[in-house]
Amino acid sequence: MERWPIAGAFVIARGAKTKAEVVVAEVTEGEHTGRGEAVPYARYGESVDSVLAQLHEARPLVESGGARGALQALPPGAARNALDCALWDLEAKLAGVRAWELAGRARLDPVKTCLTISLGSPQEMAEAARRAGRC
Numbered sequence: 001m002e003r004w005p006i007a008g009a010f011v012i013a014r015g016a017k018t019k020a021e022v023v024v025a026e027v028t029e030g031e032h033t034g035r036g037e038a039v040p041y042a043r044y045g046e047s048v049d050s051v052l053a054q055l056h057e058a059r060p061l062v063e064s065g066g067a068r069g070a071l072q073a074l075p076p077g078a079a080r081n082a083l084d085c086a087l088w089d090l091e092a093k094l095a096g097v098r099a100w101e102l103a104g105r106a107r108l109d110p111v112k113t114c115l116t117i118s119l120g121s122p123q124e125m126a127e128a129a130r131r132a133g134r135c
Contacts, residue, residue, distance in 0.1 A: 001048050002037075011118040014043070023051045025082040027062055027090050034090025038078035046078050054079035062087075 004020045024037045040046035054074055061070055068087050074080040092099040100107055117128045 001052065009118065010116075011120065012116065013119070016118075021048050023048060023055070023078055023082055025055055025079075025086040027083075027086045029090060029094060032090055032093040034086040034088070034093060036082040036085025036087070036089060038082040038085075040078045044077060051077070051079045051082070055083060058083060 002022045002024055004022065006018055006020060009016045009018050020039060022037050022039055024035065027034045038051070040048055040051045054077075058071070058074055058079070061073070062083070068084055068091075071080050071084050071087075074083070088099045088102065092102045095102060098107075115132055117125050117132065119125070120128070
């Protein structure tokens with residue numbers, strides 16, 4: 001688990017966060033390590049501890065050479081996502097290709113994304129939107 005501080009606080013109707021807690025899955029074969037990560041969401045009944053427990057339960061599956069398809073045995077959520085990403089990353093590194101090539105997809109161009117402005121006074125939110133527009 002990695003904990004990353006948030007500059008200030010991220011505030012939405014359900015609460016405020018001052019840090020992001022990220023669960024990291026790493027799978028190693030030989031000299032290569034695949035890495036994936038996900039954020040557990042309490043809204044979906046997840047916690048750092050529950051996601052780490054699911055990853056530990058999946059360890060024998062991975063160590064026995066279970067393919068990515070076997071991950072369907074895990075419930076949908078952060079643990080399955082982090083482990084799936086780690087396995088894609090590892091397989092791509094072992095093959096010496098990019099993950100998008102391994103998946104048989106065309107290269108993805110950068111895409112525009114959205115971000116959520118924290119709740120605050122109208123002036124604070126306007127300033128945050130102005131700063132975000134300069135990113």
